[in-house]
Amino acid sequence: MENLFSYIEKIIPGINDAWDREKISDLAILNTPEAVLSKNSFLLNADMKFIWFSWFIESIYDYHKASDDISYPEVVSSVRRGLLKTGFNESDQKFNEVWKSISRLTYKLISKSSGRSREHLTRSTKYDLIERSKGAPYCWICGHRFSNESIDKFSNIDAEIKLPELIDYFLQKGLKERDLKIEVEHKMPFISGGGDLSDLDNIELCCGFCNRYKWKFISIYDANRSLKTFIHPRTGNTSIPQPYWAIRMLALAEGCSEPNCTAKKEKTALFVDLINDIGSATPTNLKVVCKKHLKNRGDRFLGREHFENRNTNRNSFI
Numbered sequence: 001m002e003n004l005f006s007y008i009e010k011i012i013p014g015i016n017d018a019w020d021r022e023k024i025s026d027l028a029i030l031n032t033p034e035a036v037l038s039k040n041s042f043l044l045n046a047d048m049k050f051i052w053f054s055w056f057i058e059s060i061y062d063y064h065k066a067s068d069d070i071s072y073p074e075v076v077s078s079v080r081r082g083l084l085k086t087g088f089n090e091s092d093q094k095f096n097e098v099w100k101s102i103s104r105l106t107y108k109l110i111s112k113s114s115g116r117s118r119e120h121l122t123r124s125t126k127y128d129l130i131e132r133s134k135g136a137p138y139c140w141i142c143g144h145r146f147s148n149e150s151i152d153k154f155s156n157i158d159a160e161i162k163l164p165e166l167i168d169y170f171l172q173k174g175l176k177e178r179d180l181k182i183e184v185e186h187k188m189p190f191i192s193g194g195g196d197l198s199d200l201d202n203i204e205l206c207c208g209f210c211n212r213y214k215w216k217f218i219s220i221y222d223a224n225r226s227l228k229t230f231i232h233p234r235t236g237n238t239s240i241p242q243p244y245w246a247i248r249m250l251a252l253a254e255g256c257s258e259p260n261c262t263a264k265k266e267k268t269a270l271f272v273d274l275i276n277d278i279g280s281a282t283p284t285n286l287k288v289v290c291k292k293h294l295k296n297r298g299d300r301f302l303g304r305e306h307f308e309n310r311n312t313n314r315n316s317f318i
Contacts, residue, residue, distance in 0.1 A: 047219035068114040112193030140204035143265035154182035166301040178208035189216040213243035241281040246272040253288040263290035
């Protein structure tokens with residue numbers, strides 16, 4: 001608590017000094033207590049490191065400008081010049097190791113993203129993915145169990161997916177047929193160099209809802225940071241998360257986070273819920289649970305008629 005108090009005492013005045021270089025410099029060396037990031041500190045810290053590192057790599061050499069047939073020696077040369085122009089000292093004993101590591105990564109990124117066309121999803125690949133799920137396919141992100149109709153559609157058999165009468169207002173999955181369809185999702189986005197359909201380690205079955213909102217994102221910070229509000233028929237304006245925040249957390253979860261609960265994604269669908277039910281649905285206030293451990297379950301699922309023009313965005317206070 002002492003660390004949290006010290007942090008608050010420094011950060012609050014800093015909000016009004018966002019354009020003061022000296023004050024911002026002081027805040028930059030301030031350590032963020034675990035209490036601020038709550039139970040999701042591992043995710044929030046790791047994803048921020050992904051952002052910083054990607055900026056660093058692209059600041060050394062803008063590989064997006066590279067030609068499709070660029071050679072490895074050309075990349076090595078460009079990375080070296082970029083490091084020197086950025087201020088790194090070539091006489092440093094670790095310079096060559098850093099140079100080689102960045103060169104290898106940059107060339108790999110160029111090779112994976114240049115001149116590629118998407119592979120066609122074959123019946124054989126679909127069959128392999130269904131078989132891999134042992135005949136009970138589910139969304140690798142949220143654990144949604146696919147209906148027989150969804151499986152038929154995926155297998156190119158004519159079928160109509162029945163939409164649910166009750167919808168979880170937190171994510172609102174099931175308002176459209178696509179939400180419940182089986183789609184093939186690239187864990188590492190294809191556009192970012194991830195393997196395509198022939199790379200079975202990079203593809204999984206996914207519900208259309210999760211696939212749509214996961215899109216090309218990786219870090220939780222990639223999504224819109226605006227808070228969302230749903231006008232609930234009983235509780236009024238109610239905070240709900242950006243869909244990708246929930247998807248990022250669900251994808252990393254193996255099961256329900258409640259103590260002693262044995263519910264696992266491979267057996268049941270998972271949901272996101274508030275840690276503190278009077279707080280906003282920010283990434284620091286979300287947890288993954290099974291349906292049994294949802295708070296206020298009676299308010300979470302509403303009839304379809306309640307979802308027209310009820311979502312709005314609102315800004316954070318900073």
